[in-house]
Amino acid sequence: MNVLIADDHTVVRHGLQEILNRKFTDVEAVEAKDSREAMQQFGARRWDLVLLDINMPGRSGLDVLEEMKRLQPRTPVLVLSAYPEQEFAIRAIKLGASAYLNKQSAFDELIAAVKKALAGGRYITTSLAERMADSLGSPDSGAPHETLSNREFQVLRLIAVGRSIKEIAAELNLSEKTIGTYRARISEKIGLSTNVELTRYALQHNLVD
Numbered sequence: 661m662n663v664l665i666a667d668d669h670t671v672v673r674h675g676l677q678e679i680l681n682r683k684f685t686d687v688e689a690v691e692a693k694d695s696r697e698a699m700q701q702f703g704a705r706r707w708d709l710v711l712l713d714i715n716m717p718g719r720s721g722l723d724v725l726e727e728m729k730r731l732q733p734r735t736p737v738l739v740l741s742a743y744p745e746q747e748f749a750i751r752a753i754k755l756g757a758s759a760y761l762n763k764q765s766a767f768d769e770l771i772a773a774v775k776k777a778l779a780g781g782r783y784i785t786t787s788l789a790e791r792m793a794d795s796l797g798s799p800d801s802g803a804p805h806e807t808l809s810n811r812e813f814q815v816l817r818l819i820a821v822g823r824s825i826k827e828i829a830a831e832l833n834l835s836e837k838t839i840g841t842y843r844a845r846i847s848e849k850i851g852l853s854t855n856v857e858l859t860r861y862a863l864q865h866n867l868v869d
Contacts, residue, residue, distance in 0.1 A: 663689045666698035667713040676711055683771050695719040702728055707735050714741040714748060720814045729756035736777035744866050749788050759783035803865060804850040815842045819855055820862035
């Protein structure tokens with residue numbers, strides 16, 4: 661079983677590899693410490709499973725997830741994150757993730773998610789299933805940031821960590837005018853105008869560290 665483990669923490673990568681080796685036979689794991697390395701490794705071969713941290717140096721984990729699913733749609737990607745499930749899980753599942761687990765998840769839940777992903781299914785926790793059902797029944801009941809597109813959500817997080825329009829444009833390989841347009845849409849949807857207000861909002865909703 662070829663597995664790509666992408667996480668910026670060495671201890672986490674080694675721990676995940678140890679878990680897989682204990683529960684599955686013939687595991688060949690390759691590690692990546694950032695988004696750039698993850699995409700390089702991902703494009704070099706076919707994978708049976710990817711374990712992807714949503715918050716690594718470089719590109720957004722959601723952006724990496726989206727590209728992985730575009731390049732290899734059938735490859736199961738299991739997203740692991742320190743961020744609360746309610747803030748990122750639905751977005752990750754919609755992008756094609758086979759599961760979204762908080763890094764504090766129990767050992768048995770991780771193994772169950774891996775088995776489900778390898779079988780071609782999606783592992784949805786009870787709490788996430790309830791939240792998804794609620795969002796279908798009451799589409800206007802979520803937080804304002806849940807209405808953002810994936811790119812707008814990415815720009816909001818970069819604003820919240822102090823990036824300027826110019827820096828965001830360079831990082832995302834987009835024009836400053838385009839980033840300015842995303843910035844305006846974010847303000848309109850969330851109802852906040854200044855970067856200070858947007859940063860405070862992102863921190864209150866655990867969208868950034």
